Amino acid sequence: MNIGKEILFFFGALGAFNGFILSAYFFFFTRKKYLTNLFLGSLLLALSIRVTVTVFVYFNNALLKTYLQIGLSSCLLIGPFLYYFLKAGIHSINKIPKTWKYHLMIWFIAIFGIGFLFPYQNYPVLWNDYFVALIFLQWFSYLFISGFESRILLQKMIQHYNNTTPAEKWFGMIYLGNAIIFLFYFLGFARVSFISCVTGCLSFTFILYLAFSILLYRKKTDDLFLLNISKDKKSDPKEASILAEKLEKIMLEKSLYKNPNLSLQDLSNEINISSHQLSQFLNNNLGKNFTSFVNEFRIKEACKTIVSNDKLTLESIGYDVGFNSKSTFFAAFKKHTGTTPLNFQIQGFQA
Template identity: 75%
Template structure:
């Protein structure tokens, strides 16, 4: 191996190794678990996998074809993950269907890999699957750029006037654009360009990301473009969501589940936990526990009024409280009186 190739191998392998390390940081070690940095961690992991395969295959053509299959398959997840990095970070309104979206692509990769392994169908992969993979990658890249065109235009034309988070997401998009172009030109066999160029582009972009993180003492403001603590839905949107919540809580009696969580309820109304929490706090002026307890207390009042044979403690358990003391405290907070006094008043009425 010549000195030039040794240098290429060194920088390509180093970029991949550091990419894996940085992906673990975003996935597990950031202080706040924003979806955007989790998606970024997954994106870096997939890109690093692609780079490892590129470096290995470039310097050893005799490797098993399974490596080529893994590398090409990884490309099918780059586009979707880039899309969700930008959508969750810039727009902060991602729906929970992202899990099914990504799971579908993983399933497609597994099915194609088992039914048409590269080892047995090299022509099919080289002539058709590669084209489809790059078309899928480009489609997600194009949609991501189109949806966030205003931010990209601001970053490229007025870099100094853009915020740190805007520059951060702009760099992520443009970095992925560079990697895509390098790989696309390499597969298209453009003169003086090979797939190893994609590995070097990744290494370069990766170190830009590391420099940004090392330069800033605080990084949480990078992962969400608009962090608005007092953000409210407009009256029409708030009324629609409130009616949806109220109907689901009453029809399914979700409040009777003592282990009901914010995440469980957010899935029922098809929004993120963050959006639901924001709505409850900013539009309704209450936290999740207080919101659920209102339904429990309302149901408890109905039971106490209609049935004097049940003990008050059993009523509390029936409507979803997991202890007598919690039920009594919540009842007094929401009605201004104790369950016993409410029962006496109901019997006297």
């Protein structure tokens, strides 16, 4: 091994070693145990395994193919861990949903099942010609949906970087760092000139030390793990007024409330903020949750229809304005108006 290769080996191995250390830190030593810590630690662990195998296989081709199988298999977990890290942070999720557990279990079963039935040592052609391509396709697919999940965050970083919070920069850096690592690994897999998989190792080392520098520079790191850590903080009055007007305008112009399946995520996408930010705004600034906010528009529309059209049944009016059942409509109507739809209809006729 010449001097140049020794330097590459040193930095690649050092990055992998520090990746394991940082992974342990996120697993066990952060003061507050956010779900994002767990997934970030898992992400670093999967990346560190991949980098470790790449470094040793690249500089010693005589190693058993089993090590290469371990490195490639770990790539199947990088994408899911990145996706759930971002999703947990963006939506402030602190407990793993069952669907996430089942999803991850499927990949673990696939890794151990395929590894047992078709070990790399016995099926090198199958791995090189098919499995590797599928692994990179899976990795890219998760990178794509992770980018879609965090598109508002990334857009804000690009357009208004100076106005982004430390947490937004942190999450954005981790996503972009993973995209760079994937890119170098893929170009190495595609045998692009002057690029090999070890370049992906070096990019991992660089990004890892950048993350280290951020953690060491900041006296407080808890605010990095949730994009909206303060749940009691109200928006600036002027900004709150603008957002409230924007919400009302888009609800009325597009009649979004008439969609019985309208979700918090759907509405947040319409106004280009995260669902957590919208939920926080509704609770802290308007004093209501998402369901109450939407039902107010539905009840107002129902009241207008009841007064202006006596040929429609109350049940059909409820469906028309966005409720998915008669009982839900009647309960929401009573809650917001203090009376039942029938009494309101009778009072309207008498007036």
